[in-house]
Amino acid sequence: MRRKIVRLALVGGVVFLALLLLLATCGGSPGDGKGKAGDAATGTARPAAASAGPVTRLTVPPQYTTDRGWEIIGSSPEIAVSHATGLVAYLERSAGNRYRLRTVDTATGRPGWRGQPWRQPDPLHYPRIATVTRGDRQFFVTWSYGKVGDGMSPSSTFLSLDLYDVTNGSWQRVEVPWQGAPDVSASGPDIVISDGKANSVLVDPVTGTVSELSADELKYPKGCPACKQLTEVHGQTIGGLLVGGAREFWVHGGWFSRNVAPKGTDRTSGVPTSVTSDLVLAKWALARKAKRAATHELWAVHDAVTGEAVASVECHRPAIKPGRYPQAVLSPSGDYLIAGNLAFDLAAQRGRCFEDEGGVGHLTLATVTDDGIAYGAENARDASEALAGGGLPVSMDFATWTTDRLARNARLPGIETTGVGVFRWTDRQERTHLIGYPRTD
Known part of the structure; x- marks a missing residue:
């Protein structure tokens, strides 16, 4: 059964390309050099010269070299990867308790496209992030659960999802009214929201279409009482x-x-x-x-x-x-x-x-790997x-x-793609660092 969701916003994607060496010279955040004050992000990318290596050198497995690489400071605890494009996506907190999705090319360390800043329903926790694949298209998806309005009625709680095409960052938001903490799966080809039981909602990452599937529609196998x-x-x-x-x-x-x-x-x-x-x-x-x-x-x-x-x-x-x-x-x-x-x-x-x-x-x-x-x-x-x-x-x-x-x-390494291992650690200021080290030659 399909139904029209009240809240569904389709926003044109925005693509930002930044020159890595220029950013290193100016010391700015990737893509933020002349942004509005409200858009200033706390995270920074610190590209490394091939001879010097990144600022932080970790002890890593011998399959990787720390002589060169790239580093990002201030990313979200979770990241997502598109092996098809070699992009890694992460979230960083912007001014005014907003979040922005950013990407980095793992092979070069160059910043890729970035999304527009947005607010999430629950300001106390980072939104979740994952990669979903439908056919030959991939999307980065972020989601968070919270309340709208005064939060007095059950219908005021909803799940907010932001879907980004990995190739260009085109973006759409889907907000699904939901009661109770949701379980979200991005194994694909749809995004599945469930109540941890038999009821679920499917979100098509291409169109944003939302479909409900109740327990009565699960087509239980015959002769299987334990299935129910x-x-x-x-x-x-x-x-x-x-x-x-x-x-x-x-x-x-x-x-x-x-x-x-x-x-x-x-x-x-x-x-x-x-x-x-x-x-x-x-x-x-x-x-x-x-x-x-x-x-x-x-x-x-x-x-x-x-x-x-x-x-x-x-x-x-x-x-x-x-x-x-x-x-x-x-x-991969x-x-x-x-x-x-x-x-x-x-x-x-x-x-x-x-x-x-x-x-x-x-x-x-x-x-x-x-x-x-x-x-x-x-x-x-x-x-x-x-x-x-x-x-x-x-x-x-x-x-x-x-x-x-x-x-x-x-x-x-948390992941490896394009021959680069991506490592994560937290410094004394509780900032998350992402560091890309290439495999040894």
């Missing part, structure tokens, strides 16, 4: 919405987990844990007669269109069921996938669970803690499936 218990919309794939129940899961209008269960598993036990546009990561109980059924479970990466298991691996059952499963991270090419202590070489159709003989997984993987190198940390609670400097940093080579410890103070 604890039903939850997990996100969207190129095949359709991914929906799960107390047990078993399905793609709306597509396949049913029971029909694609990996060999040697209980066909009615599938639980989706993470979703990308092309893939679904799920865990399965082993068949009751399996030798390790009492101690292990199987993790499988499924093709989002067919449901076929692309790669799988057995892993010990955790002593305590996690409250939140690790999110899958793909390499899509050849490798990591999630917590799991690693999959999708091209070779192989998986590995990193755990000790007692079944304890001390390793958390956070980033993976097209060269088949993953970065993470031992004894880190999750990927966010590993990227923030927690635990003992390590690298893992898919060619050998072995790990190497890095220097104890080594920082890990």
Whole structure:
């Protein structure tokens, strides 16, 4: 069912190009040299000469050089990347409690286009940011949730989304009335807003069209009573919405987990844990007669269109069921996938669970590159803690499936694109720094 949203603003995109060396000479913020006072941004880009390197030199994995690179000071805690264009997007706070989306070319460090400043409903927190892909087009999307007017009625709360075409920054805003804290997924091709249960709203990033999908329209698989218990919309794939129940899961209008269960598993036990546009990561109980059924479970990466298991691996059952499963991270090419202590070489159709003989997984993987190198940390609670400097940093080579410890103070790349690793750290003034270091020659 489609409905017209009251608040929908389409604003023409604005493209700003800045000369990097001129900015370095003048010491100004990229693109802000002659802006209005109300538009002055706190973040600055500090490009580095090839011989001098950036102002801040971090200890990083040996695959990267700190002899040259670029640095941004004052970015948002979260960033988004477009591997198709090599742009990284970040938010910075402007005067008057406004925010502006900026981009940087990771290969050169040159500022790209920037968006107009805007206010968000909730001034206490940074808006969220992600990349969504629909067909051959990509968009940076930011969102925040808050109130309008006096906030006395439930209808006054809404989710505000800003959508930017990654190629030129053309912008449109969509505001969706919403009750309760929303769950937002940008796995694509639409942006999915859900209530954490069975009701959802889809936003088309190209047109801004908003579509509602109620629990009654989810096309529950026949003969699956558990599908109607604890039903939850997990996100969207190129095949359709991914929906799960107390047990078993399905793609709306597509396949049913029971029909694609990996060999040697209980066909009615599938639980989706993470979703990308092309893939679904799920865990399965082993068949009751399996030798390790009492101690292990199987993790499988499924093709989002067919449901076929692309790669799988057995892993010990955790002593305590996690409250939140690790999110899958793909390499830019899509050849490798990591999630917590799991690693999959999708091209070779192989998986590995990193755990000790007692079944304890001390390793958390956070980033993976097209060269088949993953970065993470031992004894880190999750990927966010590993990227923030927690635990003992390590690298893992898919060619050998072995790990190497890095220097104890080594920082890990949050992403890598165009041969440049993007690192994040926070200084004593609580400012977030983004630093781009190229791979070693």
